[in-house]
Amino acid sequence: MRRLIGVAAVICSAAMLLAALLQVSQAAADASWKSKVDPWVLATAESNKSAEFLLMLTEQADLSQASSMQTKVEKGTFVYHQLQAVAQRTQSDLLADLEAAGIEHQSFWIANMIWVKGDQSLIEKLAQRAEVSHLFANPAVRASQPAEAAISQQLLAPTTIEWNINKVGAPELWNAGFTGQGVVIGGQDTGYDWDHPALQAAYRGWNGRTTASHDYSWHDAIHEAGSSCGADSPVPCDDHGHGTHTMGTMIGDDGGSNQIGVAPGARWIGCRNMNAGWGKPSTYAECYQWFVAPTDLNNENADPAMAPDVINNSWACPPSEGCTDPTVLLSVVNSVRAAGIVTVHSAGNSGPSCSTVRDPAAIYDASFTVAATDSGDNIASFSGRGPVTIDGSGRMKPDISAPGVGVRSAIPGTSFGSMSGTSMAGPHVAGLIALLISARPEIAGHVDAIEMVVTRSAVPLTTSQGCGGDSSTDVPNHVFGYGRIDGPNALTQLYHSLELVKSGPASVLQGGTAAYNLTITHFDPISETTAVVLTDSIPTGSSFVTATLPFTREGSLLRWHFPSLNAQESRDISFTITVPLTASGIISSPPASAGSDQVKTVFSDGQIDTAIRKLFRYYYPVFIKD
Numbered sequence: 001m002r003r004l005i006g007v008a009a010v011i012c013s014a015a016m017l018l019a020a021l022l023q024v025s026q027a028a029a030d031a032s033w034k035s036k037v038d039p040w041v042l043a044t045a046e047s048n049k050s051a052e053f054l055l056m057l058t059e060q061a062d063l064s065q066a067s068s069m070q071t072k073v074e075k076g077t078f079v080y081h082q083l084q085a086v087a088q089r090t091q092s093d094l095l096a097d098l099e100a101a102g103i104e105h106q107s108f109w110i111a112n113m114i115w116v117k118g119d120q121s122l123i124e125k126l127a128q129r130a131e132v133s134h135l136f137a138n139p140a141v142r143a144s145q146p147a148e149a150a151i152s153q154q155l156l157a158p159t160t161i162e163w164n165i166n167k168v169g170a171p172e173l174w175n176a177g178f179t180g181q182g183v184v185i186g187g188q189d190t191g192y193d194w195d196h197p198a199l200q201a202a203y204r205g206w207n208g209r210t211t212a213s214h215d216y217s218w219h220d221a222i223h224e225a226g227s228s229c230g231a232d233s234p235v236p237c238d239d240h241g242h243g244t245h246t247m248g249t250m251i252g253d254d255g256g257s258n259q260i261g262v263a264p265g266a267r268w269i270g271c272r273n274m275n276a277g278w279g280k281p282s283t284y285a286e287c288y289q290w291f292v293a294p295t296d297l298n299n300e301n302a303d304p305a306m307a308p309d310v311i312n313n314s315w316a317c318p319p320s321e322g323c324t325d326p327t328v329l330l331s332v333v334n335s336v337r338a339a340g341i342v343t344v345h346s347a348g349n350s351g352p353s354c355s356t357v358r359d360p361a362a363i364y365d366a367s368f369t370v371a372a373t374d375s376g377d378n379i380a381s382f383s384g385r386g387p388v389t390i391d392g393s394g395r396m397k398p399d400i401s402a403p404g405v406g407v408r409s410a411i412p413g414t415s416f417g418s419m420s421g422t423s424m425a426g427p428h429v430a431g432l433i434a435l436l437i438s439a440r441p442e443i444a445g446h447v448d449a450i451e452m453v454v455t456r457s458a459v460p461l462t463t464s465q466g467c468g469g470d471s472s473t474d475v476p477n478h479v480f481g482y483g484r485i486d487g488p489n490a491l492t493q494l495y496h497s498l499e500l501v502k503s504g505p506a507s508v509l510q511g512g513t514a515a516y517n518l519t520i521t522h523f524d525p526i527s528e529t530t531a532v533v534l535t536d537s538i539p540t541g542s543s544f545v546t547a548t549l550p551f552t553r554e555g556s557l558l559r560w561h562f563p564s565l566n567a568q569e570s571r572d573i574s575f576t577i578t579v580p581l582t583a584s585g586i587i588s589s590p591p592a593s594a595g596s597d598q599v600k601t602v603f604s605d606g607q608i609d610t611a612i613r614k615l616f617r618y619y620y621p622v623f624i625k626d
Contacts, residue, residue: 063334079335084109091107095114109289136281173487190238203217219287219299220271246426271291313367319358370426385478401425533595586610
């Protein structure tokens, strides 16, 4: 009897252990798939019985080869075909299953992902698939616009050239013949009132006379009704006013007394990514995808050659409204940059505290992020500050600043009004980029080079706010970035230039040696300079010892010859002299000089005076016995 009881106890214990193990195993399985799903998706599916989400696949296209390509069309075509090939190959099984089950979905290739709408059961099944990396939230997100609401649609008396356009020096570039001609600016926003008197002439779809064709110049990413534009509008439409205002700052000119745009000679194309001011990660992604390879109005016959050179993005996707994963659009924006398109982003209006640049896509390294300043080059109180902490990167943001307080531009209809916000600052940067590309067309597609020209030429602005450990002299910093954009200075940075820096000792001991160091840097966005010659001379009253090889010497002159210096390349050179034991006073080393086939002679700053320190001799007493 006791033995039977013992066996039963063992069986019972084993069953309990098995049940416990099964529970642990199930909990582990649940944790595994749930870790791939944004909490917003799970919570929304539970409360609403379904949720929208972006299903990201694990495999993403390798776009690294694009960086070595020389033209924007080459980059864009390669990126388009590479992205499409990966999406078509890896999404086929998923798309077939979704189609068979009657599930609402939309395939994307700008990143390898699929928009899906489904219930909790579907979410679990999809998250458990090996080829699925993550399910991102796809909530409706309101456009960032706290500052402009206070004075929105305020009608102002027209002027000729607006203060903000003069502030960034755009008229000086116009006078030099560079108005943005040959350049295409893209904008994704609340839409655009394309036939506004200040916008119509620059719209790429307008033939300049009587008719318009919106193929390749307009796309509507809003597929549901809910505003005055309806769904899938076949013509450019703005149901809010925000987009029209931003486009006016980029290209606006009514041919009369309203010169409101930085680059009036550029053409523009547009995509509506918000429905009455509300967008989603999927609508932002759809516009980005269309910009990389614009299509006709039937969404067919995509052509990367029709892509814009720069895109303005005056919107944000905050976690407070559902974008709980800051990487939701990271792959998308990286793809756009790889295609040779500069993507300008407003820093957001969540200032003045530090680490308030916190929303996609302004937080990304691939985004060129813009803070807002006023007419006195003060930072706007609402302008977002860095560093970026939402993704743990500590990244410095913003990158650059531009006017964003009291900016007068177009509003739907035939009117003009003033708005404030980083939304107003970003378009100035997009416009400046158009001016620079019109001045040097071969720079198009070279995103790093374009951004370098804009940042290196900016008016440096400092801050004592201390965000990210900034000192009061740091440039760049987490408030202004590199400073406020400066068009005329950017134009000078657009072409070959040489910078020569020379240093030497403040003093040298009698009979000692002194070393002089020179650094020559070639500044050009994309091209090398050839036949570079650097010349310096041995200071009078000293003797030559040695120098960086190879060099030539003719009397007191030293020369270094370089067949070429690449874009942004620097070379460090040094030479050493000795001074006699009997020398006194100072020795002077005159400025060094450098030139090349492309650059006239430049000089280092001033002569270097080196004081000669006396060599002290000690005489020991001699004792003589009496």
